[in-house]
Amino acid sequence: MDRDVLIRLLGLNLGIAAANIIVFSPRFLDVGIIRPGVGALEAAFGCAFLALSASGLAYGNYRLLSEPESAIPIGPKSTKEDYIEALSEYRDLETFEINIGILLDQIDRLQKKNKTIRDILLQIFSASEISYQKFDEVIAEVENIFFKNIRSIINKLNAFDEDDYIFIRKQRDTGAFSEEIMEEKFKVYNEYITFVKEATEDNEEILLKLDKLLLEISGLNCIESGELERMAGMIEIDKLIKQAKYYKN
Incomplete structure (x- = not known):
């Protein structure tokens, strides 16, 4: 349950309890x-107050518990856990x-x-060497x-x-519904489904x-200056980075 909802539930119930203590x-x-x-x-006032308290307690808890949780905000600074x-x-x-x-995996x-x-x-390399730092970037x-x-993908979901x-x-x-409406409806939803499928495949790529790249570097004992950039795995990844600006987001 969302932390904000828990806080609001606690505030509502404690507030109603405090009000009853003050009155009675x-x-x-x-x-x-x-x-x-x-x-x-x-006596009439007491009964009316109890009825209002019970109604407020039941309705307030129902509204808070049935309220849909807000989507978790995701941005450039979000962590893996986010x-x-x-x-x-x-x-x-x-x-x-x-x-x-698959995406979680x-x-x-x-x-x-x-x-x-x-x-x-x-x-x-040592972590301070330029070759390692370039690779880390x-x-x-x-x-x-x-x-x-x-x-x-999360935005689409x-x-x-x-x-x-x-x-x-x-x-x-x-x-x-008419065939035209049905066709348009399915076209829209199929675009969602296709996007998620293709984006998942992009990540698998x-x-x-x-x-x-891991296969290529795992058998090396040393790498000469400039050799890292010429490795087939690095060339493929470099192409991926350069093409990323054309990705649809």
Whole structure:
């Protein structure tokens, strides 16, 4: 449950409880309902206050608990954990269940591959050497492209109305809508589905390029100056970075 909702629930319930203490406690207003000597007006006020408190408690808790959670904001400074949490919020979307599972796995694999690549390079270079720093910048840029892709996917998932999509699918053979409307509806939703599928494949391609690079550097004991930039794996990744500005986000 969202932390903000929990805080508001706590505030509502404590507020109502405090109000009842003030009204009915002998130390404060000492309003009575059934005790001897209580006047009709006082008893009516007490009953009305209890009824309002109960209604406020029930309605307020219902509204807060049924209120849809806001989407987790994702931006350039978001962490890996932010992306995992944001993707997990959409796991109940049956249309994208498989894709979301793959994307979560891709995040884990990306982190492992990049750590392994950096560990291998630190056996060849020191962290202060320019060659290592250049390579580290390349890996960071690849991560940026990877997570920018996921950010675009999350935006699409947030915009996708699965309830409407399921409704339209059920109306496919009923004749409730014209073929033109049905065709346009499915065209829109298929664009969502295609985008998520292709973006997931793009990320898998990034992981493949890292695998090729990892294979290439894992058998090296040393790298001469300038050799790193000429490696086939690095050339492929460099092309990926240069093409990234043409990606649709």
